[in-house]
Amino acid sequence: MKRQIYGGFAVAVAGIGILFLGEAAWIQGKAIVAQALIERAWARTKSGGKAAPWPWADTRPIAVLEVPGRDIRQMVLAGASGRTLAFGPAHMDESAAPNEDGTIVLTGHRDTHFAFLEEISMGEVLRLTDASGKARAFRIAETAVADIRHTRLRINSAGSQLVLVTCYPFDAIDPGGPLRYVVTAVALPR
Numbered sequence: 001m002k003r004q005i006y007g008g009f010a011v012a013v014a015g016i017g018i019l020f021l022g023e024a025a026w027i028q029g030k031a032i033v034a035q036a037l038i039e040r041a042w043a044r045t046k047s048g049g050k051a052a053p054w055p056w057a058d059t060r061p062i063a064v065l066e067v068p069g070r071d072i073r074q075m076v077l078a079g080a081s082g083r084t085l086a087f088g089p090a091h092m093d094e095s096a097a098p099n100e101d102g103t104i105v106l107t108g109h110r111d112t113h114f115a116f117l118e119e120i121s122m123g124e125v126l127r128l129t130d131a132s133g134k135a136r137a138f139r140i141a142e143t144a145v146a147d148i149r150h151t152r153l154r155i156n157s158a159g160s161q162l163v164l165v166t167c168y169p170f171d172a173i174d175p176g177g178p179l180r181y182v183v184t185a186v187a188l189p190r
Helices: 002-046 115-119
Strands: 061-067 072-078 103-107 125-130 135-147 161-167 179-187
Touching: 002 061, 002 072, 115 179, 125 161, 135 161
Parallel strands: 103 161
Antiparallel strands: 061 072, 061 125, 125 135, 135 179, 161 179
C-alpha cells in the first residue's frame, strides 16, 4: 500500500514538473515567434507605414534596441501594457519618443526580452533606432534596484537618457513583485 501511495505521489510531482516546464517553454516560444512577426512589421513600418505584427495586434514596432557588444537586438513596441510586454520590450507613452530628446523609458520582462539586463555592465553602449533609421547611442551610467512602493520614476529630467526597467530579482519565483531593476544610459554626442 505504501508503495502505491509513494508511486502515486511521484507521478503527481512529475506531472506538475512537466506542466511547469511546458508553461515556461510556451512563454519563451511565444516571445521568439512574436519577435519574428514584429521584425516583418518593422520592415513595413520603415517603408512608411504603421504596420501591426498580426491582424488583431493593438501595438506596432516603433524602434529597435541593440546592445552591439552582446549581439542583442530587440524590437520595441508602442505602449507598455501587459499584453504588449508579452511580445517584446515596450515604450512608455508618457516618456520621450525614441527620436526625441528627453527621457525615453522602455520596459520588458526579466525572464524573456530583458533577461540580458542581469549581465549588463556599466559603460556598455546601447543603440536605439527609430522607424526613420535615425540611431542614437547611449552609455550605461547607472544601475539600481527600486521599490515601486516608495520610488517613482522621473521622466522629466534634463538631458537625453534611455531608461530600461524590468522586474527584480531576475530569478524570482513569483513574478511582479514590488522591486524593479533600472538601467539608466546617457546619450552620447550625435
